[in-house]
Amino acid sequence: MGMNNLKIAWRNVLRSKLFTLLNILGLALGFAGFILAYLYINRETSYDRWNPNYDQIYLVGLSYQGSHTDLTPPALAKVIKTRLPDVVEVGRVSYFPWEMPFIHDHGEAMVKNWKAADLSIAKIFGVEAYGLSLSDENRPDVNLVTPQISQTLFPKQAENVFAPRQIAVQNEQSGFFPHIHGVTKARGLSNLTYDAIFFKPDLAGDAEGDPLQYQTYIQVKPGTDINRLDQKIKEIYQQEISQHHHTVTSAFAKGETYLDPLQNLHLHPKHGSNTGYLIVWALGILSGVILLLAGINFANLMIAQAHRRAKEIGLKKVFGVSRIRLTLQFMGEVLLQCLLAAVLAWALVILCRNGLQKWLAYDLAGFALDNQIAWQLLVAALLTALAAGSYPAIILSGYHPVNILKGNFQTSHRTAWFRHALLIFQFIIALVFISGMLVLNRQLDYIRDGDKGFDPAQVVQIKNAAILNNPADFKPIRDRMQAYPDIEYVTATTSIPGGIGPAEKEFQHVDQVRKADHIAVDFDYVETMGMDMLQGRSFTEVFATDSINGAIVNETLAKAFGMQNPIGQTIRGCDTDFQIVGVVKDSKMQGFEKLTRPTVYSINNTCGQFKTEILIKIKPGRAQQTLAALEKDWKSINRLDGEHFRYEFVDQNYAALYAQQQQLESAFRGFTILSIVIALMGLFSMSAHSIVIRQKEMSIRKVLGASVGQLFIQLNKSFFRIFLVANLIALPIAYLLVDQWLATFAYRISISWWMFALAGMGTLLVALLTVAYQSVRAARANPADSLRDE
Template sequence: MFKNNLKVAWRNLKSNKLFSGINIIGLSMGLTIVMLLFLFISHERSFDSMFPKKDRIQRVLLKTDGDFGFEIWATVPPVTALAMKEEVTNVESATRLLKHNFGRPASLRINNQNFTEDLFYWVDKELLTIFDVELVKGDAATALDRPGTVILSETAAQTYFNQENPVGQTIMVDNERELEVTGVYKDFPENSTLDAEIMASSNGYWFYDRKSWSNASFETYCLLKENVSIDATQTQIDQMLDANLAKENQWYSFGLQPLGKVHLYSASYGNSYTSRIGDINEVRNLTYLAILILLIACVNYMNLTTARSQKRSKEVGISKTLGASSESLVGRFYVETGLITAISIVLGVALTLLLLPSFNALTNQHLTLDLLLNPSFVLAALGVWLVTTLFSGLYPSMYLSRFMPKEILSPSLKRGKGNVVIRKGLVVMQFAASTALIVGVMVIYQQTQYIQNKNLGFAADNVMAVSIGGLRGEENKDALVQEFKNLSEVTAVSMVQGYPGMDVSGRTLKRKGTDEQGLNIQTNVTDASIVDALKLHLLAGSSLPKFKNEKDTLVEVVLNKKAIDYLGFSPEEAIGKEVYIGVPNTIVGVVDDFNYESLHQPIGAYAFHNSQSEGKSFMLVRFKSGNLGHTVAGLKSTFTRIVPNLDFNYSFLDQNIARMYAREKRAGQISIVFCLLAIFVAALGLFGLAAYTAEQRRKEIGIRKVLGASVGKISQMLSMDFAKLVLIALLIGFPLAYFSMENWLEGFAYRIDIQWWVFLLAGTIALGIALLTVSFQSIRAALTNPVKSLRTE
C-alpha cells in the first residue's frame, strides 16, 4: 500500500509541475531559514557546555544600591574570592580573572619582536582546576603556582613562537614585567565564555592577597560543592559580606549566576571582560521568527493543495467508488505531503550548505558544516520533517478525503464557507505577520541610523586611539606627544586613561560639607588637550592646566554639566569650587554633557582630572581628513622611531563607538533578510489562494465575459477581494508591530518616536506585494476562453 501511494504521489508531483514546484520552493525556503536559525540558536545555547563541572560553576555578580542606579556588574572586589574560599562552606574553590590593565591591550616583547595582545588575563591558579583547562605542554597542577609565570593558548604559542617550544621562554609585558612560559593549553572553543589567549599567574601581582572590599574590577567564579543548595549558598555569601563590611558601607550586594546563563543573560550587565556576550532576547526573537516562517510555509502548502481540490475531487470520487476508505485516502495524501517535505528538506540542507558562509558574515559567527552532521541537528531535521508533514498534511488530507463520489456528477464542486474562511484567515495571519515584520525592520533601521547620526556631544571622526600602556616614563610620553604634534596632519594629541565607550574609574561625587549620599561619577585621567582632541563644548572655565609638577598634590578637574547640576551650581559658579571625588578636587572647567556610554544608558556624571592615581593607557590623536593611509603611515613611523620596543597598536574612535551597537546592527540586518524571505513565502500563500479562488469562480468569470465584462474589470474584481484581506491583516499587524517595537525601543535611553508614516509605508508595501502577487492569477483567469470555463464536465 505504501509503495503504491508513493507511486501515486510521485505521478501527481510530475503531472502538476507548477503547483508542485511552488510547494517545494515555499517549504524548502522555510526549512532553510529554520535550519540556519537553528544552527545559530543551538550555537548560542551551547556556550560553556564543554566544561565538565559546568553545573557547579557560578559567576559572582555585584548588585549596586540606589546611589549607583541599581546596576548589575560582572566584576566584584578582589577579596571576594579569598573570603568565599574561607568563609562560605558551600564553596569548594574560587578564582579571579583580571583583564590586563582593566581591559586595555597588553604590549608584549618576545625574542626582540613587538606584539599586542587584547586577550591577556591575570588569573588565580584555581581557574585551571575549576574549568579543567587542558594543557598540551606543561603541568596544569603547577603551571601558575609561582609568581611571574604564564601559559599560552595553542594559537598564541604559534603566533608568538612559531614552531619553537615556548615552555621556558620569557615574555616582557609592558616593558616592566618579565614572565616565564610554563605551559600551553588547548584553545578555548568558539562557544566558551573564557576567551583568554594568555593567562598569567596572579601570584605576586598587585591584587593577589589584596583584602579590599572596593575596586570592583575582578570577574570571579566559584565552584560549589556537590549537591548544595543555591539559596543556602546565597545566604552564606550575604552573611560573609555582613561579617566583613559594615552595613553603612555596603553600597552593593552579591548574587550568583550559573555558568550556563553567563553568555545569554549578561547583555545588560556592566564591566564584563569577555568578548563573547550574547542576548537571550535575540535568541528568543529568532526562535519565534523561525517558528513563524515554518508555519507560514506549512500554511502555503495547505492553500496550494486545497486550491487544486477541483482536480483532486475526481481522483477521490473514483477511488471511493472503487472501495477506497477515507482512512486509506488520508494515508495517500500524507504520503504525498511527506514526499514533498522530504524533497524540501533535502533542498533545504543543500541551500543551508550554500548559504552558511553568507549567514556567518551576516551574524558575525563561525558556524561550521560540522554542525550539520551533529546528531542533534540530524534529529532536529527529522523532527522538523515529521512536524511539517503532520501539520501541512493535516487539513488537506482531512479536507480532500471527505469528498463523496456523487460530487463528481455535480456541475461544479461546491465547498462550504467554513473552508474558505479558514484559508482566508490563514492568509490574513500571514500578511499580518509580514506587515509587523516590515514595520519592525523600518523602526530598527531608523533607530540604528539615529544612533549613528546622533550628536554625541563630542566628535569621534578622525580620531585615532594609540595604545601606550607599555610606554614608561613621562619624558618618553611627552616626547612622543611632541613628535606626533609635529606631523602636519595632526591637530591635537591627548593622553588619556580611556576614551568614550570604554570603562574608566567609578567613584562617588560629593558636595563639599555633609553630603553623605553622593553621586556615581566616571573619572578619566587626562591632560589639557582632551577638549581639543574630542572637540568637547566648553561651557565655562578652561581645560586642565598644560603643565603640572609631579610633586603638586592639587587635583584639578573638568566636570560635565550633569555633575554640575548635581552640585547645584551654574557652570560659571562652579569654577574654582572644591568638590570631593575620593580626594578634594578643584573645578577648573565645565563641558557640556556628552554620551560617553552607549545610547542605551542616560548621560551620567563625568570628570576629567589630572591626578596621578591611575595611568594613561592611550593617546587620542586628532588628524585632518584626507589621505588616511599616509596619516597612519606617518604616525606609525614616528611611533616606531620614538618607541622601538613597543608594537604600534591603534584603533579609530568612531569604529570603536560603532562596535557598541554591533548587536543592534546585526539584529537589523538579520531582520531585513528574513523579513524579505518571510514576505516571499507569504506571497506564495497568497498565490495559492488566488489560484483557488480563480478555480472556484471560473464559471462566474466565463459568464461575466460572455456578458461583456472586460479583462481589466474581471482582474480588478478578483484583486479587490485580496486587497480586503490585506487591509484586515494591516489592522491586526499594526498594533502588534507598534507594541513590540515600543517594547524594544524602551531599551534605549535615546530613541526615536514611531511615526505614522511608517505604518502608511508598510501598508502600501504589503498591499503592493499582495496585488502584484495576485495579478498574475487574476489576469490569467480573466483571459481564459469562456467556452472552456462554461463547458459541462
C-alpha cells in the first residue's frame, strides 16, 4: 500500500513538472513570435527616424482623378524656394533607370541604384561624405559612391582619405568619364537609397525646356501650418507650372499638388502601395494575439492545478499570511516563469536564426544586439505576467483555509466556465488563423498562376543603356538577335512588368478626354509578351504609318471611350493623332492589386519616355544556351551598349511585385503553426487535468459497465462542445477578415464555404489526436488502481 502511494505521489510530481514545462514552453513560443514580429516592425518603422528633420520633410507630388505620382516638373522646386519663406530647403532627385558598370583601372562595380540630386538633398536627408563638406551650394558638382562600391572600384584607397578618381561609365568608349569625389558615410535606413549619388548645385538646369520629371522634397520650418502651405503650392502649380508645354502633355497637368510627410513614404505613400503598412499592423496584431494565447494557456493551467496547492494555501493562511502577500507570491512565480520563457524564446530565435531568416525573408543578423527589441521583450514579459497571472493569483489567494483543511476544496466546477471560455477563445484564434492561411495561399496561387493577360515565361529582359527610340536604330540589333535559332521574338519598350511603370498621359477621342498609360514599343512587342489580339492586327513593317502614328489599345481604353469598332478610329495625345490598328486583351502588368488602366501602345515615342528595355522570347528549354551565345557576341551586337551583358527573367521581375505579400504569407504561416501548437498545448493540459480529477468517476462508471468508447465520449464531450462553439464564432469572424484583406486586390478569388469547412475539420482531427491517447489510456485503465484507496 505504501509503495503504491509512493508511485502515485511520484507520478503527481512528474505530472506537475510536465505541466510547468508545457506552460513555460507555451509562453516561450508566444514570446518567439513576438520577437520575430517586432524585429520586422522595428526595421520597417525606423526609416529616416534618425534624421533630426524627420517631422519637417515632405514629398511634393501630383494627383489627378484619384491617381497619384511622386514626380513633378523641375520648375516647381525653384518657384517654391523663391516664393514660400516657410520652406527652408527644397531639393530634387532623379535616377538613372539603367544598371551601369563603373570602371576604374583597379576594379569594376555594377551600380544598380544611381541617382542625381540637388546639393540641398544632402542637407535634407543627412548625406555626409568622408573629408568633404556638402553644405556649400556654390561648390561644383560632387559625385559620391557608397563604401561597398568604393571598395570594389578602388580596393587600395582608404575611404576617409579619399582622393578624386576618374572612372569610365558603361565602357571606355562611352565618352562619359566622371570623377568620383568621395565616399558617403553610413546612415540609418532611409527612403533615399543609392549605390552612387551625383550632386549638383542645380540639378534640373534649364527648367523651361527640361522634359524630365523629378521627385521634389521640401523641408519646412518647425510649426509651419502645413495645410496652408499645401494650398499655396497648389496655387503655384495650377497658375504657373501646369501651363508649361512639356507638362501639358501629362495627365497630371489638370491635377493638383499634394504633400506627403516623410514618415509615410516607406510604408504607405500616396503614390504607391500600402502593403508594407498593412503587414506591419498585421504582424503587430498577430504577435499580440499569439502572446495572448500563450498567456491564456498559463492562466488556464494555473487555475486547473489549484487543487495541488490547496493545502499549502490553507496552512499559510492559518499561520497568518495575508491575501496580499499570497497574491504577490503567486505573481512573483508568474513573473519568474515569464522571464524564463522570454530568455528561452530569445535562445530559440538565435539557434534557429538562419532558417527563420530564409523562411521569413528578412534580416535577423544583428537582432541579438538590438536594445530596442530587448526592452520591448522585457515590457511584453512584464505585461504578460500581469495579465496572465492576476486572475489566477487573486482566485488562489482567496480560498478559505477552513474549507481547504476540511478537504472540501474543489475548483473544477467553480472555475470551469472561465477555463472553458479561455479554451474557446484559443480555438477561435486558431480557426481564424487556419482559415486565413487557406485563403491567403489560394489568392497568392491565383496571382502566380492566374491569367495575367500576357505570358512572361521564357521572356528575358536584356539590360541596356542605349536609347532605342528610333526603330531604325534598333533594327540592326533586332535582326542580329533574331538570327539565333532559339530566339522567337525581339522587341524594345519603355516599360516592363515589374519594372519602370508607364507614363500617364491624357488622350482625346471626339469630345471625350480620358487618362491613359502610354507605352512606347517596337515591332513584335505583342508577340514577345504573349498578349492576345482581340481585334485588328499587331504592328508590322509592312505598313509604314505604324511607325508614325499607329496605335494598339487595350480593351479597357476602348470601353472607356465607348468604341464599338475601334479599328481605324483616332485618339489624340502627346500632340499626335494616333490611328488604332489593333485591340489587345487587358494585361495585369502592374500587378493584381490595381485595376488595369486604359493603355495605348505605339512605336512613335512622341510622349517622351526613353525606349531602353530590350525583351526577347526564347524557345522553351533553350534559355541558358541562348543567353550564353548572346553574351559571347554582345559587344558586336549592341555596340551602343558596350561589353557588359546583363539580363533578368521577366517572370522573376514580375514576382518581385508580390515579395511583400509572400513575406506576409510566410509570417502568417508561422503564426498559424504557433497558434495551433499553443491551442493544442492548452487542450492537452486541460484534458490531462480533467482526466486526473475525474479518474475515480471514470473507474466507477467502468465498474458499472461503461465501455471504453462511452468513457472516451464522457471524458471529452465538454471539449467537443467547446470546439463547436469556437467554430460558430470563429468562422464568421474569419470570413469578414479575409474578405477585408482580399478587398485590397482589384483581382481576387471568390471565398468558398469549403475553405472554412476544411479549416474546421482539420482542427477537429488534430484536437482529437491530442486528447485521444490520454483519454483512451484513462478509459482502459484498471479501475482497481484508482479505487483501492477508497
